[in-house]
Each structure stands twice: as structure tokens, then as C-alpha cells.
Amino acid sequence: MRILVVLALLLIACPIAAQPVTPQIVDDSIPRSLTGKPGDAARGRAIVANRSVGLCLLCHSGPIAGERFQGDIAPSLAGAGSRWTEGQLRLRIVDGSRLNADTIMPAYYRTDGLQRVARAFEGKTLLSAEQVEDVVAYLVTLKD
Numbered sequence: 001m002r003i004l005v006v007l008a009l010l011l012i013a014c015p016i017a018a019q020p021v022t023p024q025i026v027d028d029s030i031p032r033s034l035t036g037k038p039g040d041a042a043r044g045r046a047i048v049a050n051r052s053v054g055l056c057l058l059c060h061s062g063p064i065a066g067e068r069f070q071g072d073i074a075p076s077l078a079g080a081g082s083r084w085t086e087g088q089l090r091l092r093i094v095d096g097s098r099l100n101a102d103t104i105m106p107a108y109y110r111t112d113g114l115q116r117v118a119r120a121f122e123g124k125t126l127l128s129a130e131q132v133e134d135v136v137a138y139l140v141t142l143k144d
């Protein structure tokens with residue numbers, strides 16, 4: 001009986017663990033949410049501030065008081081929500097190399113076209129679709 005419950009739960013959980021979706025790019029943006037739902041700005045802020053998940057502050061600074069040693073090799077994230085639309089921000093997180101082939105910013109939601117990927121990361125993205133949406137929701141709030 002317990003086995004059946006576990007099997008049923010696995011079946012329900014399966015679609016969540018599905019392969020990454022292929023985002024639809026229109027001009028310089030990805031207009032639609034990767035999850036079909038809006039992200040959570042508070043969770044997004046935590047991802048951006050986190051040194052082992054987003055790593056954003058390695059290169060960027062942002063209006064995140066209390067985080068020391070913020071990066072200065074990329075534009076500040078302050079005001080990003082005024083400079084870019086939600087869809088433009090989404091493409092920049094998903095795969096900035098679509099806009100600048102030489103960018104050093106990691107493609108956070110790309111699985112194809114990568115070289116020398118560690119076995120553990122094959123077929124995986126740096127951030128999940130949900131995490132991308134959370135980060136986008138946070139960036140949208142960064143108005144000048």
C-alpha cells in the first residue's frame with residue numbers, strides 16, 4: 001500500500017522535474033514567463049544576494065544594503081527595472097550571449113551550446129525556471 005502511495009506521488013511529481021522548457025525569444029526579449037506564472041520578488045532578491053546560488057554580486061553591485069564586496073565589472077543592477085522591460089530582463093538572465101556573444105555573464109537558463117559541462121550539470125540549468133522568474137520579478141522592482 002505504501003509503495004502505491006509513493007508511486008502515485010512520483011507520478012504527480014514527474015512534470016515538475018521535467019527538462020527545461022525552450023524559451024521563446026522575440027527581438028531582444030523573452031516576453032512570456034518560463035513557468036507561466038509571475039515570480040516572487042522577495043525570493044528573487046535572496047537569489048541575487050546569495051553568493052553560492054546567483055553569484056550576481058560577484059560582478060554586479062545592487063541596491064542590496066549589508067552585502068559587502070559587491071562587484072564592479074558589470075553595470076549596477078540599480079535602476080535595471082527602469083532601463084529594461086520584464087521580457088528584456090528575462091532574456092538577459094536566460095542567456096545574455098544572445099545579445100553579446102562575448103559577454104562574461106553566465107547563461108542562467110541554457111543547456112545547449114555549452115562546452116565542457118561537468119557531468120553533474122549536463123542537461124541542467126544554473127537556475128530553475130522558477131528561480132529565473134523570481135530574479136526577474138525582483139529586477140523589475142529596481143526602478144530609478
Ligand code: HEC
Pocket residue numbers: 048054055056057058059060073074075076077080083089092093096099100102103104105106108135139
Ligand atoms: C561573471 C560576471 C557576471 C555575473 C556572475 C552576472 N552578471 Fe549580469 N552582467 C554582466 C556583464 C559584464 C553585463 C553587461 C552586459 C554584457 O556583458 O553584455 C551584465 C548585464 C546584466 C544586466 C543588464 C544590465 C544593464 O542594465 O545594462 C542585468 C539585469 C544583469 N546582468 C543581471 C544579472 C543577475 C540578476 C545576475 C545573477 C543571477 C547576474 N547578472 C550575474 C556580468 C555578470
